[in-house]
Amino acid sequence: MHQPDTTPRHSIYYDYRVYPFSRPPEMDGHSLNHQVVIVGAGPIGMMTALNLAQHGIPSVVLEADNQVSHGSRAIVFTRRSMEILQQVGVTARILEKALPWSRGNSFYRGQCVFRMEAPDTPDSRFRPMYNLQQQYLEEYILDQVMHSELIEMRWASKVMAVEQDDNSVHLTVDTPEGEYRLTSDWLVAADGARSFVRSALNQRMEGASYSGQFVIADIRIDLDFPTERRAYFDPEWNPGNTVLMHREPDNIWRIDYQLPQGETPEQALSEASLHQRINAQLKMVGIDAPWELDWCSVYSARTLTLPDYRVGRVVFTGDAAHILPIFGVRGANTGLQDCQNLAWKLALHIKGVAGLDLVDSYSSERVQAAREIIDEAGKSTRFMAPPSKGYRLLRDATLSLSLQKDFVGPLFHWRTSRAHNYPDSSLNTAADNAVFASGPANGMPLENIQLSENNYLFDHLDNAFNLLLFNLTPVQLDQMQTLQANLRAEEIPINLLHVTSRPAEQAEPSVTQLVDISGHMRSAYGAGSGSVYLARPDHHVAARWLSLDVAAVKQAIDNILNKA
Amino acid sequence: MNSNLRPQELESVYDALAESLDQAGEQDRLYLVKVALCLANLTGDADAVLNSFRECLEDL
Ligand SMILES: Cc1cc2nc3c(=O)[nH]c(=O)nc-3n(C[C@H](O)[C@H](O)[C@H](O)COP(=O)(O)OP(=O)(O)OC[C@H]3O[C@@H](n4cnc5c(N)ncnc54)[C@H](O)[C@@H]3O)c2cc1C
Secondary structure, eight states: OOOOOOSOOOOSSOOOOOOOOOOOGGGGTOOOEEEEEEEOOSHHHHHHHHHHHHTTOOEEEEOSSSSSOSSOOOOEEEHHHHHHHHHTTOHHHHHHHOEEEOEEEEEETTEEEEEEEOOOOTTOSSOSEEEOOHHHHHHHHHHHHHTOTTEEEETTOEEEEEEEOSSOEEEEEEETTEEEEEEEEEEEEOOOTTOHHHHHTTOOOEEEEEEEEEEEEEEEOOOOOOSOEEEEESOTTSTTOEEEEEEETTTEEEEEEEOOTTOOHHHHTSHHHHHHHHHHHHHHTTOOOOOEEEEEEEEEEEEEEOSOSEETTEEEOGGGTEEOOTTTTOHHHHHHHHHHHHHHHHHHHHTTSSOHHHHHHHHHHHHHHHHHHHHHHHHHHHHHSOOSHHHHHHHHHHHHHHTTOGGGGGGGOOOOOOOOOOTTOTTOOOTTGGGOSSSOOTTSBOOOOEEETTEEGGGGOOSSEEEEEESOOHHHHHHHHHHHHHHHHTTOOEEEEEEESSOOSSOOTTEEEEEOTTOHHHHHTTOOTTOEEEEOTTSBEEEEESSOOHHHHHHHHHHHTTOO | OOOOOOHHHHHHHHHHHHHHHHHHGGGHHHHHHHHHHHHHHHHTOHHHHHHHHHHHHTTO
16 A cells, blocks of 8 residues: 655755645445546656646646645756746736846856846746745645646555556556556656656667766854855865855755766765865855755756656656756756647647647657757757767866857856757748748747736737737737637637727627737737737647638638648 | 968967967876867868868877
8 A cells, every 4th residue: 555654755945735635435335437647746747737728628736745746856947947837827926026137257266257137128027947846846836736637636646557548548546545456548757856657668768877966954043144155166175076056945046066977866965975075165265154964966967858758648747747957947947848849738638629649749849849858958968968988088178268258158057947949840930930030930939028007918818829919900800819719719719809009999709809009019929010920828839820811710720730 | 261270380379389289287188179169160161070070080
């Protein structure tokens, strides 16, 4: 019998709650056929469930544990992640707690040799980066999950076996009251880096593992430094290695350093070793203040991905699909983009609106993204933790040059997680894409625009095909509403946003009117009167036209749904 | 880019590099890599630099 520990985890700043197991109907002889079962209530599993629920698709979430993340793990969330989280309504609470930031510093021999600022814009509601412990993020997402009638959370429920045939997936689940069987049309494997589902289906990841090992320690300490990334190269107390320091809410600081070669994780996490090294780092930055340890762990950098995220009726997402080094805050941020890409596609397929090709486009788009990330992350990893003699020499030469030569600065760039583009996606329609002078091109996510005080474009997007319509005539607007009604009758979710410089007094009820008197949005999007952007439910542009052609819009949507 | 030094210039580069390497002592490898990076940047011609890297691997 599977019985996770029912004592709340210890933390000096976070109050863990233990969620109870409740006996599912299957254990009392009811056989239910679920549409979607999600394994894993990490951030990515829960976000998949919320996203599916927005499309009216119910899901059961099976979680082996009974509490949120052990330790803070992911602490940095990007603007793109915030946009994805906004879609399911959890950003308000994040903004109350998280620490926004945009600057990073690289130090060598006491000198700041490279300072970088991530570009910010008044057009976004969100700053480039936010620091927040993963427990809080999971708690906020979970609160939203609990409010959904379409999501059934099953705690202390560990998947022990997975089998599938052409029509369904069959699971064996172990619980504090024994095992039961469960059947579902689809299974989403969001069960993390050590995914059980991945091994049960014999799926092998491709890529590289780096030999360096790193300690992560979260400590509570009063420090005056601003919320900026601080990387210390080759510090005297840890020669040749790199140390990172980052502020988290609740006066917690993350200290992250590489272990000397040959040291075991047990040795590195011993109290004496931790104290000595953390004190050495604090001393180096001129701090003599008391501190208290909250959580620590050892990890190694790996750049691995499954080559295909769909295996029959099982779809992999988040860490179950890929394992990325945390330099560049990629783990959770990548997973959020995965599950947002997956959910609408799976939902529309389940509703019978789209073919299986749409689900497969999740795999092709996100495997491609993972490969790009692996390439970028590999570069950062090779700089932070050189894997060979040659790389070490080059890194050391760069450090030495950095004291006098600015040209090496870009080599310190930490290549943060970014929004991925799908320029070659089969879901795109070329139309006028190439002739727009500005604005997000096919495959890119929409760009946020500040419309007025505390009012941004992304506030008005739905988990639907979002059509941005620029200054349409009343006749054109009528035609689009007819199209909308026809598509909605086929259960295709569609949201019309009319970007207008001549706001109507009586706005059409089925059209969101975005007032753009100054023409700021029009010019950012390179749009003229009658221009149209078609964005997918995950905000990525699939087609754009300089002037409206209703039949072409319909065809582009049909192409996405593979009904052309 | 004119890639050829006059014989006299080449000779002084030769001597200067030899003496700098001696001066760098144990750090001669690090020194050479710094030099390579600086010169690569000065040429502004990545293809030529990569080509030199390949050529120099021969006959070691
Ligand atoms: C030590 C460490 C430090 C990290 N630091 C960072 C960082 O600084 N920045 C960053 O971006 N990322 C970081 N990460 C990665 C980040 O935490 C993950 O990318 C993120 O949690 C992925 O979310 P997920 O939902 O895919 O997986 P997880 O959060 O791992 O969730 C998977 C869930 O599945 C459950 N599960 C597993 N097996 C079963 C089963 N058989 N049955 C039922 N449930 C199961 C698990 O209990 C877990 O709750 C770190 C990871 C680790 C381990």
